[in-house]
Amino acid sequence: MGKDKLRRFAEFSSFENCFDFPRYLKGKWHSDYFKNNHPIVLELGCGKGEYTVALSEAFPEKNFIGIDLKSNRMWVGAKKAIEANRNNVAFIRMVIEKLAEHFEKGEVSEIWITFPDPFPKDRHDKHRLTHQRFLKLYKEVIHDDGVLHFKTDDDGLFDFTCELFEQLRIKPIQLDRDVHNSETVDSYVKNIRTHYENLFSAKGRKIKYLSFKLPAQLEEPVSKA
Numbered sequence: 001m002g003k004d005k006l007r008r009f010a011e012f013s014s015f016e017n018c019f020d021f022p023r024y025l026k027g028k029w030h031s032d033y034f035k036n037n038h039p040i041v042l043e044l045g046c047g048k049g050e051y052t053v054a055l056s057e058a059f060p061e062k063n064f065i066g067i068d069l070k071s072n073r074m075w076v077g078a079k080k081a082i083e084a085n086r087n088n089v090a091f092i093r094m095v096i097e098k099l100a101e102h103f104e105k106g107e108v109s110e111i112w113i114t115f116p117d118p119f120p121k122d123r124h125d126k127h128r129l130t131h132q133r134f135l136k137l138y139k140e141v142i143h144d145d146g147v148l149h150f151k152t153d154d155d156g157l158f159d160f161t162c163e164l165f166e167q168l169r170i171k172p173i174q175l176d177r178d179v180h181n182s183e184t185v186d187s188y189v190k191n192i193r194t195h196y197e198n199l200f201s202a203k204g205r206k207i208k209y210l211s212f213k214l215p216a217q218l219e220e221p222v223s224k225a
């Protein structure tokens with residue numbers, strides 16, 4: 001492993017806005033870390049945390065937490081937040097699958113899913129972050145009225161998600177298949193661009209966006225067989 005990566009790993013753990021699998025904060029993020037009652041917004045698979053940091057500037061009245069497995073990537077966002085004196089930002093190194101071990105039901109108000117790995121093979125569909133398995137997980141932590149945001153360059157993943165939502169009777173709040181040329185999406189959807197978003201749009205791929213709420217009951221999808 002490179003020296004720079006090792007240094008970032010070590011620094012991540014020492015930053016006051018960074019945490020490794022902090023199960024002890026479950027249900028206590030407001031009281032023990034943010035020390036306010038502002039809504040908590042998560043970015044899942046945040047990479048370098050562009051959304052987490054940019055949204056924290058745009059919405060100082062909300063708290064933001066970036067989540068990823070790779071602390072050397074989150075180091076970039078964590079350092080930016082520290083240098084900008086942003087006290088409404090944190091980063092957690094953990095696996096998304098363990099969300100419910102880290103947050104109480106209702107502790108989270110919004111979730112961003114930004115450019116997740118598409119897992120193009122059908123047999124790997126359960127690993128897609130918009131698979132029903134993950135929607136159930138998000139439901140365990142998000143407020144009943146909470147909004148989820150999903151951005152991707154990947155047509156297959158976007159189509160899979162739209163089809164699943166139809167089967168589950170989840171109505172999109174907003175759906176756009178070409179965000180960068182859209183006149184209707186909010187500026188924070190169009191203008192905040194992640195590392196992967198820049199890579200993919202430079203290759204000419206259209207960036208797609210979907211926002212939605214989870215229904216009270218997540219019904220089983222209708223089988224195609």
Ligand SMILES: C[S@@+](CC[C@H](N)C(=O)[O-])C[C@H]1O[C@@H](n2cnc3c(N)ncnc32)[C@H](O)[C@@H]1O
Pocket residue numbers: 044045046047048067068069070073094095096097114115116117194195196197
């Ligand atoms: C394609 S990258 C996108 C990063 C960032 N959102 C962006 O748009 O630049 C996917 C990210 O998800 C993280 N990731 C993948 N599976 C994960 C999991 N199960 N738990 C936590 N992070 C995960 C990876 O480490 C990686 O940083």
